Amino acid sequence: MSWMQIRNRSWLIPAGLLVIVAVMLTVVSYSVPLYRLFCSATGSGGTTQRASASTGASSRMVTVDFSTATVRGLPWRFRPVQPRVRVQLGAENLVFFEAENLSDQPIVGHATFNVTPDKVGIYFKKIQCFCFTEERLGAHQKVEMPVTFFVDRAMATDPSTNDVENITLSYTFFRSVRPSGADDLSRFANAPADPAAGRMLFASHCAGCHALDHAIEGPRLAGVFGRRAGSVPGYPYTPALAAAHVTWDETSLDSWLAGPRSFIPNTAMPNVVDDAASRRHIIAYLRTLSTPKGS
Numbered sequence: 001m002s003w004m005q006i007r008n009r010s011w012l013i014p015a016g017l018l019v020i021v022a023v024m025l026t027v028v029s030y031s032v033p034l035y036r037l038f039c040s041a042t043g044s045g046g047t048t049q050r051a052s053a054s055t056g057a058s059s060r061m062v063t064v065d066f067s068t069a070t071v072r073g074l075p076w077r078f079r080p081v082q083p084r085v086r087v088q089l090g091a092e093n094l095v096f097f098e099a100e101n102l103s104d105q106p107i108v109g110h111a112t113f114n115v116t117p118d119k120v121g122i123y124f125k126k127i128q129c130f131c132f133t134e135e136r137l138g139a140h141q142k143v144e145m146p147v148t149f150f151v152d153r154a155m156a157t158d159p160s161t162n163d164v165e166n167i168t169l170s171y172t173f174f175r176s177v178r179p180s181g182a183d184d185l186s187r188f189a190n191a192p193a194d195p196a197a198g199r200m201l202f203a204s205h206c207a208g209c210h211a212l213d214h215a216i217e218g219p220r221l222a223g224v225f226g227r228r229a230g231s232v233p234g235y236p237y238t239p240a241l242a243a244a245h246v247t248w249d250e251t252s253l254d255s256w257l258a259g260p261r262s263f264i265p266n267t268a269m270p271n272v273v274d275d276a277a278s279r280r281h282i283i284a285y286l287r288t289l290s291t292p293k294g295s
């Protein structure tokens with residue numbers, strides 16, 4: 001080995017080290033801005049998201065509007081049961097769509113959906129839905145179909161959605177071209193009572209007027225199952241409800257929720273729940289609520 005060769009090699013090591021150090025310094029000095037850039041683009045690590053992670057839902061609210069259509073010679077009436085709901089980002093919601101077969105034969109339909117504006121599509125998450133499956137509806141049968149969804153709270157950290165107040169969920173039902181092997185929509189009408197579904201329905205249908213442990217517009221409802229109607233001390237019932245000889249059980253609650261004033265005339269609660277399956281879910285939920293302590 002010549003002297004030159006030895007000298008060249010000995011130079012290579014410090015030079016290589018210098019290059020490595022220079023690269024590392026560059027990475028370190030850029031990493032904070034790079035991290036910030038990444039986070040503002042993706043929403044990761046934003047303070048809003050961290051704050052909302054601890055509560056499970058964001059404080060931001062949006063309105064979800066529902067729209068429905070039928071095409072390709074499908075003789076069904078198809079409509080959202082509620083035209084819109086106001087939802088909290090991150091919170092789970094249960095809504096219903098009603099389909100009725102107006103013809104004399106069973107028909108298989110197939111639904112597709114669309115969310116607008118397009119940019120919120122990625123935040124709209126469905127947990128349970130009748131979409132994309134072949135669904136049979138018997139002649140003149142009518143059914144309410146549940147959809148469980150939430151709007152991802154990550155939307156709160158996406159600045160491009162700051163202007164979004166309303167989201168529209170549109171469903172279109174087509175006549176199926178592959179009717180064999182379809183599911184029967186009557187499964188929803190016959191669904192067993194589910195307290196978890198009832199809790200969500202309570203939030204959207206009842207919580208505006210009823211709390212569990214104190215009166216709002218209506219009396220408190222914890223412990224209502226098995227209670228005599230019109231009997232919460234201090235609540236200003238209508239004389240009709242205070243005098244009613246009714247104990248709240250499955251049957252009486254069902255009649256009350258289907259039509260309060262036809263069940264007990266001259267009472268003050270408006271009609272709230274047309275759908276029998278929804279009433280079953282709500283009653284199953286009320287049943288789980290025990291009387292608050294001290295009363």
Ligand code: HEC
Nearest residue numbers: 205206209217218219229230231237238241267268269272
């Ligand atoms: C717009 C307000 C409003 C909504 C919505 C509402 N209620 Fe009521 N509710 C009332 C009022 C007011 C009364 C008392 C009626 C009276 O005194 O005649 C009442 C009474 C009741 C009672 C009788 C309680 C008792 O102590 O005897 C039950 C049970 C009840 N509501 C259940 C429900 C459920 C379940 C829902 C949701 C599916 C609901 N209500 C939705 C206003 C409402």
